[in-house]
Amino acid sequence: MTMTRRIGKHDNIILNTIEGLVPQDHDVRKLDSCIDWDFIYPLVKELYSNFGRPSIDPVVLFKMVFINITFGIHSMRKTCREIQVNLAYRWFLGISMDEEVPNYSTWSQNYMRRYSDSDVFEQIFDEILRQAMGYGFVDMETIFGDSTHQKANANKNKCLDKEVAIVKKVYEDELLDEINKDREAHGKKPLKSNEKEEFNFDEKSGELKKDIETKHIKVSKTDGESGCFAYSHQTFCDKNGFVVLSLCVPGNVHDSVSFFPAYHLLNKKYKDQIKNLCLDAGYITPAVCKTILEHKQKMYAPYKRPMTKKGFFKKYEYVYDERYDCYICPNIKLLEYSNTNKLGYKEYKSNPKECKECPFLEKCTQSKNYQKVITRHVWEEYREEVMDEIRHTPKWKELYPKRKESIERVFGDCKEQHNLRYTRLRGIEKNQHQALMIFACHNLKRMARWSWKTSSNTIHNWLKMMISRFETHKEKRYSFWSTTLSTI
Structure with missing residues (x-):
């Protein structure tokens, strides 16, 4: 040829x-x-x-x-x-x-x-998710949450050093009320504000100016809304990997802070359906634990290693006595209540005279005045419920390992396949729209493959059933004619 x-x-x-x-x-x-x-x-x-x-x-x-x-x-x-x-x-x-x-x-x-x-992007995202729910692919009982960074379209060498006011957290007013209640119960004066406010005289203008607590950050010249030259997407999904909500925030906002507005939106849409939330160690704060538990939902989080210097006693080695509101050290000495600071932590201090002669001093504190100080948040009981009770239940062993198979896999797939690693857009609103479309595509792709597989299996099972019926009918006909011929 x-x-x-x-x-x-x-x-x-x-x-x-x-x-x-x-x-x-x-x-x-x-x-x-x-x-x-x-x-x-x-x-x-x-x-x-x-x-x-x-x-x-x-x-x-x-x-x-x-x-x-x-x-x-x-x-x-x-x-x-x-x-x-x-x-x-x-x-x-x-x-x-x-x-x-x-x-x-x-x-x-x-x-x-x-x-x-x-809001057309949010509506398209919600509609695709609604149709996935209609197929029965989405399970809202347990939600897995995390945050991921997306590199901004900004040059790291083009930035400004800017002094900005520290943003007030959403729960600070409620925390201030709790602090003042605790201070009054211990005979302390209540705090007037949870912010550091002072008035200084400006010689140039001749006026009194209010100083609010500030911090210095680097602001990009090309995309000023990005934080640390990145955007962060606070995202929640179900156990099957279907994203149910995503919120874009600047990359320099901690997960435990961006959690609250995203969690509010999540509860606004699906509060009655959600029973459990699985989060990583970055969310283990008293405020987050309190918020979730007060919504009658269970929080499943991993073990978080105590951040104590090597060779020193861990905090759990100091026993807290709820009745007398004090701590007991390994040498059976008391650390009594001293103060409640503006961050919401109660301070418990030891007696320096007893600590100076303590045989465990080198493993307890390096303080020059020989005094050990332990802090305890006013909402610490919520964190203890999550870490000391819920974490040791059989349900935790069943649900938490699925976190790496759900939300972590969502981020991995979207970064590798759907352009979530970098952004070509500038501004938090545009990146929110892009993130919604990325996760909508992720949901649609997953729904398409699952529904296609389901329909293919249905056709296959139907053909298999028809063949089985034909074979059964064939055997019955053969048996009938065999019996008839044998009687002739």
């Missing part, structure tokens, strides 16, 4: 349809089969005018974003080029071979003029 050499290109071949060229098991078929994309029209209807020339179909625009994120394409410009030559993408968008692909700037202009100030 001789080798065939193709001469020239067969440009005269016209493809009348794309349907037969897209494989039946291609990902775009799975994405298109599990959801009715027409749900986008009523969400964006109010953003368009009733007059003027026809616009680009909004479903096509959002499907382009889903192609961009789902298939890990890092720019909309490149996405448009891929759609132009990829038949599967054209089939997914409903664009024929002779139809022009929307320009890459079309999406950006639509975003700036229509979608940037709307």
Whole structure:
């Protein structure tokens, strides 16, 4: 058989349809089969005018974003080029071979003029999650939470040193009331404010100025809303890896601080369905434990090693006596209550005269005045319930190991496959929209594959049942004729 050499290109071949060229098991078929994309029209209807020339179909625009994120394409410009030559993408968008692909700037202009100030991204995320719940894929009984960093589109060498006021935490007013109650119970004067406020005389202006507690941070010149040149996404998912909520905050905000606004939104939507929360060691603070337990939910967290110098007694080696409100040291001496500071910690101090002659002094404290000080938060009983009671239950052993299989895997998949590692956008609002679309694509991809697998198994089981019935019927017919012939 001789080798065939193709001469020239067969440009005269016209493809009348794309349907037969897209494989039946291609990902775009799975994405298109599990959801009715027409749900986008009523969400964006109010953003368009009733007059003027026809616009680009909004479903096509959002499907382009889903192609961009789902298939890990890092720019909309490149996405448009891929759609132009990829038949599967054209089939997914409903664009024929002779139809022009929307320009890459079309999406950006639509975003700036229509979608940037709307809540359409959150609504699309919620609708996809709602449909996943309809399939029965989402289990809201146990929620797994964590935060991940996404590198900002900012140059680390271009920054300013800025002095900013320390942001007031959401629970500080409630904590101040608790502190004052505790101080009054011990005969102490109540604190007027939980902030450090002083008035100094400014010689240049001749006025009294109020000094509020501040700190110095580095602020990017290119993206001032990013913290430490990154954004942080406080995210919650279920045991099956479906993301139920995500909130974008600056990267320099600690997880235990960004937890509260995200947890408020989570309870606002799904409070009645959530019974358990699994969080990592960064969330083990009295305020977080108190908030979760007061919502009648269980908090499952890991063991956190005491942050004590090597060779010294650990805090748990000092026994707390609730009745007399004091600590007992390993040498059976008392550490009595002294004060409750503005951070909410009660201070217990030892007697320096007894400590000076103590044989365990070198393992207890390095204080120059031979005095040991132990602190205990006014909400410490909530943290103790989480760490000393809930952590030792069989339910903890069942649920907490699933954390690495759920939320950690979500972050890993989205960073490797859906552009969550870096951001091309600037500003916290744009990155919130992008994060919602990334997690919406993650949910849609997972829902598409699960529903496709379920439907395939259903067809397979139906065929298997029909074959079994045919074989049974065949055996019955053979048995009938065998019996009949033997009687003749």
